[in-house]
Amino acid sequence: MKPLHSLDTIATPANAWATTAGAIVSPAFHYLYGTNRQDILIVLFFLIALDWITGISAAKKDQSYSSDYGLSRIPRTLFLMALPAVANLLDRVMGTPGFLFYGVTFGLIYHTWTSLTANAHRAGWPMPKSVEKLVSAEIKAKAERAKRKES
Structure with missing residues (x-):
């Protein structure tokens, strides 16, 4: 029986790809959105x-x-997710510490x-x-x- 934490279960190609993706995405995420802003971004992404x-x-x-209509929502969502990044980059250019980003x-x-x-409300859910x-x-x-969509 193999030990639970043997290297052959940890060092897999899938884990290597996930590690590489994280190593690339994480710095890019921090560059675009700023550091220590995960909570507010999670709120925004969760609401989306x-x-x-x-x-x-x-x-x-x-x-x-x-x-x-559904497919047109994809570019809209990407646009909404990009706006805080643009605001963060403008804050850095202008030297304003998060003013545009948070606004x-x-x-x-x-x-x-x-x-x-x-x-x-339209779905009939109680509120x-x-x-x-x-x-x-x-x-x-x-x-x-x-x-208008019906007609």
């Missing part, structure tokens, strides 16, 4: 994922989903939150009336877009 989930559920419910990132978090909340009222303009805009 929730926006996709609620958007798909809402579109299936009101039958406004099309593959073209852009919090703005995107709020925008994504309103979008996913409106999508959840407090106060939250519905807060995002009512986004709910109305998404409902109108869905109706």
Whole structure:
């Protein structure tokens, strides 16, 4: 019987590729987004994922989903993920310690939150009336877009 921590289970080609990818991606990630900003970026990326989930559920419910619409969300998502990196790079150029990065990132978090909340409402998921009222303009805009897609 092999020991649990033998080298032949650790030194595999798959682990080597994962290690190499991490060694390349991690410095690039820190260069683009800055150091010690993982938490706020995880919040943003998590909200973007929730926006996709609620958007798909809402579109299936009101039958406004099309593959073209879904595919157009990919460049939009990449754009949303790139904006904090651009803001961080501009902060470095201008010498402002995170002013643009945090402004852009919090703005995107709020925008994504309103979008996913409106999508959840369209999907028929329960939500407090106060939250519905807060995002009512986004709910109305998404409902109108869905109706235009039907016709």
